[in-house]
Amino acid sequence: KQEVTQIPAALSVPEGENLVLNCSFTDSAIYNLQWFRQDPGKGLTSLLLIQSSQREQTSGRLNASLDKSSGRSTLYIAASQPGDSATYLCAVNSSYKLIFGSGTRLLVRP
Amino acid sequence: ETGVTQTPRHLVMGMTNKKSLKCEQHLGHNAMYWYKQSAKKPLELMFVYNFKEQTENNSVPSRFSPECPNSSHLFLHLHTLQPEDSALYLCASSQVSGGADTGELFFGEGSRLTVL
Numbered sequence: 002k003q004e005v006t007q008i009p010a011a012l013s014v015p016e017g018e019n020l021v022l023n024c025s026f027t028d029s030a031i032y033n034l035q036w037f038r039q040d041p042g043k044g045l046t047s048l049l050l051i052q053s054s055q056r057e058q059t060s061g062r063l064n065a066s067l068d069k070s071s072g073r074s075t076l077y078i079a080a081s082q083p084g085d086s087a088t089y090l091c092a093v094n095s096s097y098k099l100i101f102g103s104g105t106r107l108l109v110r111p
Numbered sequence: 112e113t114g115v116t117q118t119p120r121h122l123v124m125g126m127t128n129k130k131s132l133k134c135e136q137h138l139g140h141n142a143m144y145w146y147k148q149s150a151k152k153p154l155e156l157m158f159v160y161n162f163k164e165q166t167e168n169n170s171v172p173s174r175f176s177p178e179c180p181n182s183s184h185l186f187l188h189l190h191t192l193q194p195e196d197s198a199l200y201l202c203a204s205s206q207v208s209g210g211a212d213t214g215e216l217f218f219g220e221g222s223r224l225t226v227l
Contacts (some may be wrong), residue, residue, distance in 0.1 A: 005153070032212040044117075044201055045218040090154070094213050097167065099144075101154040 003028045003095040007102035014081055015110050022076040022105045024091030029069050032094040036065050036076050039088045039104070048089075049076070081109045113137055117202050117219035124192065125227050132187040132222045134202030142207045143185040144216065145177060148199040160185060161207055192226045199223050 004027045014020055024034070033052045037045040049058045049065040051074070057066040064077040078085060088104040115136045124130050136143060145157040159167035160179040174196075176188040185202055199221045205214040 033215075035215060037218075042199075042221075042223070044115075044220040045203075047215060047217060050215045092154075092216075097159065097213065098156055099213055099216055100156075103151075103153045 003093060003100045005091060005093050005100050005102040007089075007091055007105050009105060010103065011106040011108075013108040013110060016081060016083060018081050020078050020081055020107075022078070022089050022091075022107070024074040024076070024102055026072045026074075026093045026095075026100075028095060029072050030095065031069065034065075034067055034074050034094065035092045035099065036063075036074075037090040037092065039090060045090065083109045083111050085109050115202055115204055115217055115219035117222050119222060120220065121223045123225045123227065124189070126192060126194070128192075129188070129190040131189065132200055132202075132224075134185040134187075134219055136183055136202075136204035136217075138204055138206075138217060140204040140206045140217075141182050142205050142213065143179060143182070144203040144205075145185065145187055146201040146203065148201055148221070154201070158187075189224075194226050197224055197226045
């Protein structure tokens with residue numbers, strides 16, 4: 002059974018810092034991995050999708066990497082801003098389903 | 112309207128009421144999903160519809176009844192709910208090309224349900 006874990010559960014950083022969010026999964030047989038952002042009380046916004054054949058994807062200040070063999074993905078946020086404050090969710094596409102981690106709650110302090 | 116829209120955004124209902132949540136996607140996708148998000152728990156997949164056919168029922172109690180009349184619309188009919196069913200219900204859609212790959216999912220804003 003696929004399980005997805007995100008570490009840390011919460012993170013508080015000063016504005017301008019570069020930061021890394023971690024995601025690990027137990028079954029390496031995945032089709033793709035997706036990173037989402039969720040603001041309080043809102044839905045999920047897709048940030049990046051990495052196919053199983055890819056090593057990384059970039060969008061603006063965001064860079065996501067995938068190491069399928071070790072069951073890990075990281076989301077790198079460069080030059081963090083207060084507007085980046087949100088919960089970041091990792092989800093693994095495994096056998097017809099998207100399995101989610103519990104998320105990392107990020108606070109970027111001005 | 113663009114993306115995935117959900118109505119109502121907020122719903123308060125008693126345990127004996129019957130209500131429905133509605134989801135509409137404007138992305139031309141062929142698959143739609145219902146997820147439940149409870150406090151301090153990961154998102155839980157409830158139902159999956161591919162080409163209007165239900166392909167997944169993740170052991171959801173029968174008091175939740177999905178309906179997918181066409182590939183753009185998805186409903187979740189609610190009846191005789193319990194207070195522990197209070198949660199954020201999220202709808203998503205994706206384009207499934209075949210096989211077990213769900214493709215990239217796009218979510219709506221969710222319907223916040225409170226059961227008294």
